[in-house]
Amino acid sequence: TIATGLQVSALRACIMALVFWSALLWDRRPDGLSSLALAALLILAAAPDQLARLGFQLSFLAVLGLMLLYPFFCFRWPRLERDPWDLRPTPAWQRGLLPATRYLNGLFAASAAAWLATAPLTAARFNLFSPVALLANLFVIPAAGLVMLTGLLSLLAGGVFPPAAEVFNHANRVFIDLLLYGVDLAAGLPFGHWALKTPPAWW
Numbered sequence: 001t002i003a004t005g006l007q008v009s010a011l012r013a014c015i016m017a018l019v020f021w022s023a024l025l026w027d028r029r030p031d032g033l034s035s036l037a038l039a040a041l042l043i044l045a046a047a048p049d050q051l052a053r054l055g056f057q058l059s060f061l062a063v064l065g066l067m068l069l070y071p072f073f074c075f076r077w078p079r080l081e082r083d084p085w086d087l088r089p090t091p092a093w094q095r096g097l098l099p100a101t102r103y104l105n106g107l108f109a110a111s112a113a114a115w116l117a118t119a120p121l122t123a124a125r126f127n128l129f130s131p132v133a134l135l136a137n138l139f140v141i142p143a144a145g146l147v148m149l150t151g152l153l154s155l156l157a158g159g160v161f162p163p164a165a166e167v168f169n170h171a172n173r174v175f176i177d178l179l180l181y182g183v184d185l186a187a188g189l190p191f192g193h194w195a196l197k198t199p200p201a202w203w
Contacts, residue, residue, distance in 0.1 A: 008043065008050060009059040015039035032067050036060065054125055058118055065117020066110060073109035104138070111137030123199050132192030136183060143179040147172060
């Protein structure tokens, strides 16, 4: 979090993680909405002007959308689900397909939840409606995860074995280039986004 320059989204994530995972130390049940609310209160207590900043609004709206809307977009695939009482061996196609289906389902649910929560604010502040983000996020989310992973590995390896850190840095650059290429490709798709007038406040 410090390495990002205390960016609001990183600070929010850090506070949420600390609050959520330390709940058990205080004999409390971990609760995502409570940790999100406390993160907002702490950030605003230190810098009240953040409330009017777009980065603060988008970051908290996206996470709120993930918490509230994600379950509605997670579909079950009864044909692929395994009956726990069935003693017959699981078919090979089912063993391979079920994890992949769950992973893609989770990616789609996360993308749809975050997009739906932030779309009104994006339309109001940027005069832009971008349904292609639903498709782009299926690529961007795992790519961003790889960027974070290789960056962290580089940071950890740097003090122990610098040549390994260099390898991770090069891998990090490759993943960043792939991520940016995917974003540019999505932005160029026809009818992927279009401009609109600022919607009314009630909308």
